[in-house]
Amino acid sequence: MGLSEDAQLQPILLGLFLSIYLVTVLGNMLIILAVSLDSYLHIPMYFFLFNLALTDICFISTTVPKMIVDIQTHGRVISYVGCLTQMSLFIIFGCMDDMLLTVMAYDRFVAICHPLRYSIIMNPRLCAFLVLISSLVSIWESQLHNLIVLQFPYFKDRQISNFFCDPSQVLNLVCSNTFTKNIVIYIVGATSGFIPVLGIFLSYYKIISSILRTPSSGGRFKAFSTCGSHLSVVCLYYGTGFGVYLASTVSNSPRNNAVASVMYTVVIPMLNPFIYSLRNRDIKSALWRMQSRKF
Template sequence: MGTVLHVIYLFSFFQMLFLFQRCPRYIQPQNLTQNLTSVSEFFLLGLSDDPELQPLLCVLFLSTYLVTVLGNLLIILAIISDPHLHTPMYFFLSNLSLADIGFVPTTVPKMIVNILTHSRVISYGGCLMQMSSFILFGCMDGMLLSMMSYDRFVAICHPLHYLVIMNPHLCFCLVLVSFFGSLMDSQVHNLIVLQLTCFKDVEISNYFCDPSLLLKLACFDTFTNNIILYLTGAIFAFVLFSGIFFSYYKILSSILRVPSSGGRHKAFSTCGSHLIVVCLYYGTGLGVYLSSAISQSPRKDALASVMYTVVTPMLNPFIYSLRNRDIKRALCRFLNKTI
């Protein structure tokens, strides 16, 4: 897990250097009504223009940020400190918590800073960096959830061969595949956005740099780029969701063959938390997509994005800790040792 984290930090450092080298020059604000051949910054619309709501939003987002980071960090520390949890299932869970810790800081801190400084400006390089990190960690969440469904499939359908199939080498390789697959997806988005040399406007109707909104700001036809992005996303989501659906189809078939109701309940309880997180992750993602396609209000689209970018990562630690006895015991032991 530490090796993967080091790779992520190293990649982010070199990517930031690359983005700042590609950052175009500044254009005067009075020319914003014309097509912009070069920009050095964008303006984030945010969630509300009401000055009275700004302190409340700041406190709310700061609280969710701290709860998310602290909750996922406790999950990781509890798994590391308890030898009984050094199993493939909890290895994937710790990496999922690590991805959530990286996912939330891509959007929330910038929004809090903008509220405190009464500014909505984000630099061109910062926008691309935010977009790249957002896609990287968001895709890692989806891929790790798919890996965890495969782990539950092997544990329930092939229990006698579980430790042989889900060996440490395979688990580490699956995490690396999820990282590099997510990295490839984020770089596809980056390469497409870097081709945009002309913008109609610099105001992004959200509180973070959404790649689809950046394409809408382009002053030339981006139909081909949109097709590439949506096709890449559709293939990515289809492969992941198909793996989860197939795994749970096999799991359900195996559970229904268990003769006793107690055995069925015990078998299904091992994957109940994961199933809730999967429904939450894909449900909020689909809801954001549908709301943006139907709604014509940028504010409503931004509010819908909060569910996907903030609420879901915050709820994951609670779902796993409240529904999992092993995690609760490990957390209690860790907290007792610490205190």
């Protein structure tokens, strides 16, 4: 059903979301290039940041291009296969964001609490294994949704009160069994919500405890500064996510929920590269070295 039926707003929405999409792709691509081409950034922290930037590009690409085409063509129809594909990719890359933020919190925990053993613990094999596990968990969560939806292989004239195939709304359309639907929601909530938040909370609990035991104020500031970018993204990502959830429980308006979902599906992937670029000296130095080599 899109975000608005007002014909006068369509050109504004087209320009706005096209601009956001291009900025998001360009910003995350700069981070990917900086990490790939600069040898100073070939460490675990930026290896995970590389994967997060790639995931953000894929995440926003599952929803915004289709919405831009719908606005341009004045059509809001999606096929069953297209809806299933969009929903699957949305779950995969959304869950990947959650898992990678948790892995990055663990990386900061090892760097601050076990600095002398950091290179031994966070070896390339473990880093690749953590990213692989994150991918497998994300794919498993996506297939869990698909197993329910595929029981109803045909839809016609069904309305989704959003600008994309929201997994929760698709699940409501196909799943008349409340018990089965609740089981899926609880499993998905635990996998992509509770467990990552718990891992991040425990990591930062250990980090803060270790920092407070540091005698010098300069050492405490340096330790906090290494976590600043990641902590900002975590607060922004989960803050907006919980905000959308609370808004959906308080408000019964599907259109308001669609507008609120823009925050975590569109705005957050755009803000991530700005946060990591503006608050991270290594990224800024790498981008400056890239520009100097180009000239």
